[in-house]
Amino acid sequence: MANPKDAMEKVATGIGAMRKVLQQLIAPELQEHSAILRQHAEALNGIVTVLKEHSILLNRHNERLASIDGRLEGMDGRLEGIDGRLVSLESHVGSVEVRLASMESRLEARFASIETRLVSMDDRFGRIEGLLIQSLELRERMARIEGRVSALEGQN
Secondary structure: OOOHHHHHHHHHHHHHHHHHHHHHHHHHHHHHHHHHHHHHHHHHHHHHHHHHHHHHHHHHHHHHHHHHHHHHHHHHHHHHHHHHHHHHHHOOOOHHHHHHHHHHHHHHHHHHHHHHHHHHHHHHHHHHHHHHHHHHHHHHHHHHHHHHHHHHHHHO
């Protein structure tokens, strides 16, 4: 009858030999996959960096838009004040009509200024829309890369 200790040593030796053979067969492939995973990680880090930069830009645009919105609200308040003055000026006669004509031309200039600012805001919104589209495209690219990484991990 065989000694259980000798049998265990033979099994351990066989397992050790199998382990060495498997390591020799699998090690190059694992190194190749590791290199690919490192490249993917670097690409993903680059994408994350770009997304962070876009996020910073979007925050800046949001701050600018908030500032513009505040200025527009201030202009609305000023315009309401001018409307109130116009009503009181209508009760005057003679020289008041000259003043009304003057105020009217000033209002037209302000409206033109507001219109110019609104056109500028429209341009900014267009640029922000472009940035959002770029951000969505980057997200799609990132999703494709993550899919590839998941597929590679699935193969392992």
